[in-house]
Amino acid sequence: MKNSKLFVVLSVLLALGMLLAACGPAATTPAGDTGSSAGSAGGSVAVDTQAASSGKTTIKVMSFFAYDTPEVETAVVAAFEKKYPDIKVDFESVAFSDIFLKYKTLIAGNTPPDVMSMNFDQAYSFASLGALEPLDSWIKSTNLDTSIYFPATLDMFKVDGVQYSMPGTFSDVVLFYNKDLFDAAGLQYPNKNWTAQDLKTAALTLTKDTNGDGKIDQFGYEYPWYPIVLEQYNAKIWDPTTNKCTLNSDAGIKALQAIVDSRYGSEQYAPTPDDLNQQGDWDMFMAGKLAMMPTGPWAVGTFNQKITTFTYDIADMPAGEKLATHVYANSYAMAAGSKNKEAAWKFIEFATGPEGTKIRQDGKYEISPVKSVADGFVAGLAGGNPEHASVFMDVMSYAVAQPVHAHWTEMSDAIDSELNLALSNQKPVKDALDAACVAVDSILAQP
Amino acid sequence: MEITQDLTVVAKKESSLSSIKIREAIWGFLFITPNFIVVLIFTIFPVIFSFYMSLTNWNILSNPTFVGLANYQQMLGDSVAKETFLNTLYYTIISVPINVLLTMVLAAMLNQKMRGLAFYRTAYYLPVITASVAVSLMFMWVLSTNGLANQLLGIIGLQPVKWLTDAKIALNSVISVTIWKSLGMNMIIFLAALQDVPNELVEAAAIDGANRVQQFIHITVPLISPVIFFVTITGIIGSFQSFDLVYNMTKGGPGHATTVIGYYIWQQAFNYMHMGYGSALAYIVFIAILVLTISQWLLRKRWVYTEE
Structure with a gap:
C-alpha cells in the first residue's frame, strides 16, 4: 500500500510536471526566455525581442506561396526587409490545404496574421465575411500605379468593386x-x-x-x-x-x-x-x-x-x-484586424509589385501579374520546352x-x-x- | 493485501473513522485534480459551449448571432443529413454485432491452450495500435482497382470489384476495415472476462453431459454477459463517432455513400464554417447515443446475467 501510494503521488507529480512543461514555453517565451526552446519557434522569438528593443515594427505574414520550394518566398521576404530595414517580417510558410483553417482560427482568436496569402475563391469568401481590409484607400494614399497589372488579375480580387487583395501570381490552363x-x-x-x-x-x-x-x-x-x-x-x-x-x-x-x-x-x-x-x-x-x-x-x-x-x-x-x-491567381491580403496596417501595406505593395513578383516568377512559382515582369517568363523559356510559351499570355x-x-x-x-x-x-x-x-x-x- | 489490512487496523486505533474518510477523500480529490482540470477544460466546457453554439449562426470569422432553434429546424429539410444518419445507422447495425460475435469467438479460441498462443494474440492486437492513417493507406492499396483484393479475385477467375469507388459497395468496405482494425481491442476484453469464468462451473456442466458448444452458450456466455454488454455499448458509441477511416479512405464518397455523421459534422463545422449547424448535428448524435445507451441499460436486466 505504501509503495503504491508513493507511486501514485509520483505519477501525479509527473503528470503535473508534464502539464506545466507543456504550458510553459508558450507562457514564458514572450518574456524573452528562449534559451531552452529549440528550433524555428525559439529562433523567431529571439529575433522578436531584438526587434522590439531596436524599435522595429514586426508584422506576421503567412503564405502558401511556393510551399514546396520555400526558399522562393523567403527570398521575397529577405528582399523586403533589406528595402525596409525598420520592418521585421515574422514569416510562416504553410501548406495550401491547412492555411485557410489556420487563418480562421487565428482570426477567431483575435490574433490574425497581418498579411495573408489568398487564392481566388478564398479571397472572395474572406472578403465577403468581412475579414479583410479594403485596400482602395491604401492604393490611393500611396499613389500605387495599378495599370502595371493585368487588369483581369486585379479584377479577380475585387468584391462589389472594392479591391480586397493584390495579385501576386497568376496562371492559366x-x-x-x-x-x-x-x-x-x-x-x-x-x-x-x-x-x-x-x-x-x-x-x-x-x-x-x-x-x-x-x-x-x-x-x-x-x-x-x-x-x-x-x-x-x-x-x-x-x-x-x-x-x-x-x-x-x-x-x-x-x-x-x-x-x-x-x-x-x-x-x-x-x-x-x-x-x-x-x-x-x-x-x-x-x-x-x-x-x-x-x-x-x-x-x-x-x-x-x-x-x-x-x-x-x-x-x-x-x-x-x-x-x-x-x-487562376493568388494574392496577398491584409487582415481587417491587423494592428500594423502601415507596415502590412508596405509588404503587400512590395511582394505583389515588380520586385517581389519577379523573384517569385524566377523561382518558377507561376507567372507575375505585373505585365512588364510577365514578359520575362516567356523569354526565360526561349529555346526550351514548350516552344510556344507565349500561349500562356495569349489565352489571357x-x-x-x-x-x-x-x-x-x-x-x-x-x-x-x-x-x-x-x-x-x-x-x-x-x-x-x-x-x-x-x-x-x-x-x-x-x- | 495483508499490509493494507494491518495499516487500517493501526489507523483505526490512532484516529476516528470519519477523519480517515475525510483525509482519504481529500487525497482522492487531490489525485484526480490534474485529470479533472484537463477534463473540465477540454471536455466539459466544450460540451456546454457547443450547446450554446448550436443555437447560433457562427462562421468563426464574424461574431455569432443567436438564432434559437433554427439550426435544428434546418436539419429536418437537410436530405444529406438524413442520408448520413441512415449511413451511420447501417454502419452501426452491421459493424457492432459482427464485431462482438467475431471477437467473442476469437477470444474463446485464443483462451485454449495451443501452440503459438502469444503470437496469435499479438497478431490480432497489432491493428489496434496501428495508426489509422497507416491502416487506411494500406487498405486503399489493397482495395484499389488493381490492388491485392482484385488480383486475388482475378486468380480465381472473378471480375474486379470497385471496392471504394462503387457507391453500393464502398460503405461495406469501410465497415470491413473498421471491424478488422478494432478486432483486437474487444478480443483482449473478452479474454480477460473468459479467464474469470470459474473452471468448476464448466467442469460441472461437462459432468452433467453438456458438450463444448452447450458449455459455451449456457455457462460461459451468461457469465461474461456483463462484458458483452459493455462491449456492445462502447461499440455503438464508437461507431456513431467514426470519422478517421472515412476521412482517410473515401472522403465520404462516392456521392454521399460513405458520409457518416461524424464526417458530416466535421464538414459542416470546419469546412463550411457552419459552427452552429455542426454543433446542432453533434447534439442530435449525443441525444441518439444517450437514448440508445439508456434503452440498453434498461434492457440489460433481461439478459445480463450477473451484477450486484
Missing part, C-alpha cells in the same frame, strides 16, 4: 500535347481554330491498345476540370440574377455528357477515373500514354525535368462551343476566372459528390445534375 505522338500518327498539331470535332477526331486516332490485350494503353485526351468545360459550352453553375442553379440546363448537361462520353462512350478516347487511379494524368503524360492534357504553367518545371524521351508543346484549349479557359485575352461565391467550398463539395457519380458512369448525367441543383439551390438560399 492551356493544352499540353506530346509532339512525338502527333508526328507518329501523322496529325497536325492542335491550334486555336480547333473545334470539338477536330479534338475528338485527333484524340480517337491517338487512342490505342498498343499491346493488344483489349485494354487501351494510350489515350488521346483528358478533359479539364468541369467548370472550364461548362464555360466552353456557355453553361453556368448558377444564374446570379435569379440566384438559382442552372447546372441542369441543356447546356450544362451537354458539357458534362461530353466528358462522360469521352470516358464511357462507344468511342472512348479519355481515361476513366479507375484508369487514373492506377496512374495519374501527369504520370500518364510524362510516360507518353496521354497525348493531350490541359494543365498550367506550374507543370513546366516538372515536365522539363522529367520528360526526356519526347518533346511537348502547348496550344490554346480546344473549344467546345466557344474558346474558353480559366485564369479570353480566359475567365473560376466561379466564386461566399459558400464556394460547400457548393463545390455538393456538386462533386453528385458529379463524381456521373463522371464514373454510376448515375445518368441529368439525374446527377438535378440532384446537385437541389443542393446548390439550398446553398444559394443561405444568407
Whole structure:
C-alpha cells in the first residue's frame, strides 16, 4: 500500500510536471526566455525581442506561396526587409490545404496574421465575411500605379468593386500535347481554330491498345476540370440574377455528357477515373500514354525535368462551343484586424509589385501579374520546352476566372459528390445534375 | 493485501473513522485534480459551449448571432443529413454485432491452450495500435482497382470489384476495415472476462453431459454477459463517432455513400464554417447515443446475467 501510494503521488507529480512543461514555453517565451526552446519557434522569438528593443515594427505574414520550394518566398521576404530595414517580417510558410483553417482560427482568436496569402475563391469568401481590409484607400494614399497589372488579375480580387487583395501570381490552363505522338500518327498539331470535332477526331486516332490485350494503353485526351468545360459550352453553375442553379440546363448537361462520353462512350478516347487511379494524368503524360492534357504553367518545371524521351508543346484549349479557359491567381491580403496596417501595406505593395513578383516568377512559382515582369517568363523559356510559351499570355485575352461565391467550398463539395457519380458512369448525367441543383439551390438560399 | 489490512487496523486505533474518510477523500480529490482540470477544460466546457453554439449562426470569422432553434429546424429539410444518419445507422447495425460475435469467438479460441498462443494474440492486437492513417493507406492499396483484393479475385477467375469507388459497395468496405482494425481491442476484453469464468462451473456442466458448444452458450456466455454488454455499448458509441477511416479512405464518397455523421459534422463545422449547424448535428448524435445507451441499460436486466 505504501509503495503504491508513493507511486501514485509520483505519477501525479509527473503528470503535473508534464502539464506545466507543456504550458510553459508558450507562457514564458514572450518574456524573452528562449534559451531552452529549440528550433524555428525559439529562433523567431529571439529575433522578436531584438526587434522590439531596436524599435522595429514586426508584422506576421503567412503564405502558401511556393510551399514546396520555400526558399522562393523567403527570398521575397529577405528582399523586403533589406528595402525596409525598420520592418521585421515574422514569416510562416504553410501548406495550401491547412492555411485557410489556420487563418480562421487565428482570426477567431483575435490574433490574425497581418498579411495573408489568398487564392481566388478564398479571397472572395474572406472578403465577403468581412475579414479583410479594403485596400482602395491604401492604393490611393500611396499613389500605387495599378495599370502595371493585368487588369483581369486585379479584377479577380475585387468584391462589389472594392479591391480586397493584390495579385501576386497568376496562371492559366492551356493544352499540353506530346509532339512525338502527333508526328507518329501523322496529325497536325492542335491550334486555336480547333473545334470539338477536330479534338475528338485527333484524340480517337491517338487512342490505342498498343499491346493488344483489349485494354487501351494510350489515350488521346483528358478533359479539364468541369467548370472550364461548362464555360466552353456557355453553361453556368448558377444564374446570379435569379440566384438559382442552372447546372441542369441543356447546356450544362451537354458539357458534362461530353466528358462522360469521352470516358464511357462507344468511342472512348479519355481515361476513366479507375484508369487514373492506377496512374495519374501527369504520370500518364510524362510516360507518353496521354497525348493531350490541359494543365498550367506550374507543370513546366516538372515536365522539363522529367520528360526526356519526347518533346511537348502547348496550344490554346480546344473549344467546345466557344474558346474558353480559366485564369487562376493568388494574392496577398491584409487582415481587417491587423494592428500594423502601415507596415502590412508596405509588404503587400512590395511582394505583389515588380520586385517581389519577379523573384517569385524566377523561382518558377507561376507567372507575375505585373505585365512588364510577365514578359520575362516567356523569354526565360526561349529555346526550351514548350516552344510556344507565349500561349500562356495569349489565352489571357479570353480566359475567365473560376466561379466564386461566399459558400464556394460547400457548393463545390455538393456538386462533386453528385458529379463524381456521373463522371464514373454510376448515375445518368441529368439525374446527377438535378440532384446537385437541389443542393446548390439550398446553398444559394443561405444568407 | 495483508499490509493494507494491518495499516487500517493501526489507523483505526490512532484516529476516528470519519477523519480517515475525510483525509482519504481529500487525497482522492487531490489525485484526480490534474485529470479533472484537463477534463473540465477540454471536455466539459466544450460540451456546454457547443450547446450554446448550436443555437447560433457562427462562421468563426464574424461574431455569432443567436438564432434559437433554427439550426435544428434546418436539419429536418437537410436530405444529406438524413442520408448520413441512415449511413451511420447501417454502419452501426452491421459493424457492432459482427464485431462482438467475431471477437467473442476469437477470444474463446485464443483462451485454449495451443501452440503459438502469444503470437496469435499479438497478431490480432497489432491493428489496434496501428495508426489509422497507416491502416487506411494500406487498405486503399489493397482495395484499389488493381490492388491485392482484385488480383486475388482475378486468380480465381472473378471480375474486379470497385471496392471504394462503387457507391453500393464502398460503405461495406469501410465497415470491413473498421471491424478488422478494432478486432483486437474487444478480443483482449473478452479474454480477460473468459479467464474469470470459474473452471468448476464448466467442469460441472461437462459432468452433467453438456458438450463444448452447450458449455459455451449456457455457462460461459451468461457469465461474461456483463462484458458483452459493455462491449456492445462502447461499440455503438464508437461507431456513431467514426470519422478517421472515412476521412482517410473515401472522403465520404462516392456521392454521399460513405458520409457518416461524424464526417458530416466535421464538414459542416470546419469546412463550411457552419459552427452552429455542426454543433446542432453533434447534439442530435449525443441525444441518439444517450437514448440508445439508456434503452440498453434498461434492457440489460433481461439478459445480463450477473451484477450486484
